Amino acid sequence: MIVGTAGHIDHGKTTLVRALTGIDTDRLPEEKARGISIELGYAYLDVPGPGPAPQRLGFIDVPGHEKLVHTMLAGASGIDFGLLLVAVDDGVMPQTREHLAVLSLLGLTRGAVVLTKVDRAEPGRVEALGVELRALLAGTGLAAAPVLAVSALTGQGVPALREVLFEAARQLPPRPSHGLAPRLAVDRAFTLDGVGTVVTGTLHAGEIAVGDELVLAGRSTRVRSLHAQNCVVERAQAGQRCAVALAGVAKDEAPRGAWLTAPHVALATERLDAQLRLWPGEAKPLRSGTRVHLHVGAQGVTASVAVLDGEQIEPGASGRVQLVCHAPVGAWRGDRLVLRDAGASRTLAGGTVLDPFAPARYRRTPERLAELGACALPTAARRRERLLTLLSHGLDLAAFARAEGLAEPLQGWALGDAASAALTERLLATLADYHARQPDELGPDAARLRRLVAPRLAEALWRQVLADLRTTGHLAVRGAFVHLPAHGVQLSAAEQRIAQKVAPRLREAGAEGAWARDLARDCAEPEPLMRATLARLAQQGELHQVVKDLYLDTPTATALAATVRRLAAEQGHVAAAAFRDATGLGRKRAIQILEHFDRVGLLRRVGDEHRLRADCALYLQEPA
Template identity: 35%
Template structure:
């Protein structure tokens, strides 16, 4: 364990602050009121070097019952707890409440400190020790070492340091990978530097210059400087106490309870799904009871919506949704503590199952089963559930946030699910999206049905316009995402793509028998018309085509080069165009130039057709205009020589 956060816990005036001062030389009572009253009101901080050389941060929390909420703001990020019990008083009310909080937050490593041993005799001390051992039975600290200490005489301090060092070896290091998450427990301003926020870095690596997001308010900020244990550093890692000097924000924009996070990594929510535990000392809890939620360093009023029952009795657990009165940010697996609205006392807590939960209907089997999967499911089950609930494409990063799993687990699990063909990957530029295979196949089927109907109604068109299909079936995808989906479907042989259209793989534009007959009649009309073809409307009337069908056939004939558009509403048979071009080229090769009138006579047509034909050949780079005459282009002359 490279980094270690130690927290104190225990009843008011049991010697926590004196113990910290004896261990570190730092008086954590910094407020005038704390000095005058002789009790801790706010959180205190100090650094400690253990015998092994390991650096630890100490969070000294208030013990008075009126300041339990301040205690809760500091205890959330600790790795090891020092439960301080005064030898002259033994177990007291806040000893029990602090132990409940330790149990609810599952702080599994700790040392019990019997303080003020200089005030009692051996016989009394042995009785208190037996009481403490009995008190800890059945709790998460059962079997924790008990060390007898006097902060006044120094008795037991060396043993305590050695014991802390030994227990600390069992503490798992917080993940330095993934997103930055630092719940703020204190904020202040320093002249010349601006806003400083402090807290325990729960995950990630924080560096000078990093961009941050202050959640849940979504305020952008940047790290100016960092301090760890009072020393300026360029980098802070998960598990360290950190002071962050922020630029671009005022003190009031970063209240206690805020979270400094990697931008975009957390989503504010008014609803949290959770496994809720009611303490044995609490009264029965009715559905929709209003309580105080302590999550990270935040205190938020909320209502407990019991999803699987109408009332929760002491010692019981239930699936619940916490309906918050202001938004919060959390991650799956975060632990929380709940205190009653009035009188204010700790009544329970639990573990977050879904940090961005939709509203649920109570007492529904499908809701309960879904939450049980999220609570206890394997990584595969959790990711499949997330993909199934969203039923659209998601990135690995989005699935990390939604599932609460770490980045490496999500990526490895997605790779496995893709290989098993339970999930389909959709590459896009430097990103990869993931989609439940079942949803992918359903999307493909919806597209197939739409294309079948379209091809039946418009057999002469190459395919369905892509953007229109996106707006009809895939409005949740942007154009790039939709194009990537289409490319994957084309690779799977489900569709074929054109520049602007999509079609079924087996489809080829083809007229039906009636249309084929009409097309042949039209082509004959234009062939006979030679260089004096009829207008399209006139030709279609002669064939008996309806206007909407006529337009479809026209587009088909143009795309297949069975007709040539020479000008607006002027079409020629391609054989006629070829003959006209050849006649024009032969004439120009001999004469060198030609006028519109000469063209009219050459092609045995009228000026109405001769001029558009010459302009068409200009566009085609066969001829070019010189004043009121045409000559061959250089490219055409060279082609003729060859």
């Protein structure tokens, strides 16, 4: 169990930890000289009990000075049990109130209030202060916390406090280690001779073992050795204070706030959605546009608030917001966060991360708010199930696993049953309409069809949907073209004869193409039959109709498309003059062919330029 001290400066936090554990957490020379804590300090205490490996308490001693609340927050997010200290000679002070707000807004419900320096108390002072504190605790997560009177100097009340801590540790449910990837919030880094860089922090989720390959601030690293709760171990579990020796990382590459994580869940976001509660003591509502200091894990960055539910959040009320961060932060679904005002002078609100991959657009639509409702469900399985019913464009499983911090990486996309049925219906209807409007074409290529049917659908999921419908016989795919099975009919004997006659003539015509009337004359076939046959061949993807009655064969069209791709790669676009020069065609024919490529989806017209559609597989020698 991790115990965090909190309270106003000089209210005896460090002295009490020393009385409980025998360890002085003030380790810096300037701390010794000034008699106050400046950095986070750590100490440990074994819980009596059976077995060779007793449970161990880890203490995080945080600074109480108002200018060091950001340091207090760096250690507070990982604690299980809070000790709020109030000196009887001073009573409730500003940092008492703010530290209580922090603990409450972080969702802490286990803790105790400790009245310190009771050896200095006047008669009746302890009882009066206890009554005042009960009123202060009302409505917070620590409303039911015991209030104990202690003197670290004389030892009064220290044994009773130890027993409270021991009993809380015995009753604390273990943090889940299985199913979640390791995530450690770095709150300190230093270098040891013969060891190298060591980072410390609370392991928020999962397990870390010696030899693990992890990521720290975007750099790959390996765990060389490991301490958990101040003991040398081979493996550490969620909820433990850890010191991790890392290979390949320098001390200055491990800043406070960085996350040590499994590679597949590493993330850094600048936009996240969260559920917030505004502290009841605030005088004004929280409105969109408010600039704040965001604290999550051991990191602090500035951010701007966009309220998603209504126009504002009233004091004491809850609501959903989007936080637009001014620097990347690591935050996973379910992580606790705290907001302080723009001047970092007081704590405003706290809450829970709903989605670390928040969208910049459509963030207040009913559909998006329904997704956030799904993100607030209590288990990953229920969140995934609900999101599948809501997301018509599918669920990115890898992104879902990363946001959840799951131990097992996921791949690919998933589509709910209702969404899949609606997409299939829309796709088949679109193809039928396309065939009715373009009877002489085999069908659109897969990328163009996606733009017509579901432009927001991921390419990988779209390919998966097409493959499934092809397997079930709902559609057919020829090269890059997609069509309904009934649209690709067989040629008659007469049409097969004409196809054999026109093949060498089209090959000879090359990029200039051949007209239906000229092919009818040269092949001695009736012109109406020739037109019908050429249209049928184009419908089957064997030929390509540039303009009415003008045809190219497939090898020629593929070669011209290769020229287009080359020009686009060299110049960023395809100009008619450049295409004309590259092919030796006249200007009119070059423009006709480029416009044909625009129509079928290989290119798109932007002003006087033609831009290559990068997702189009048309005319590739080996279609994707």
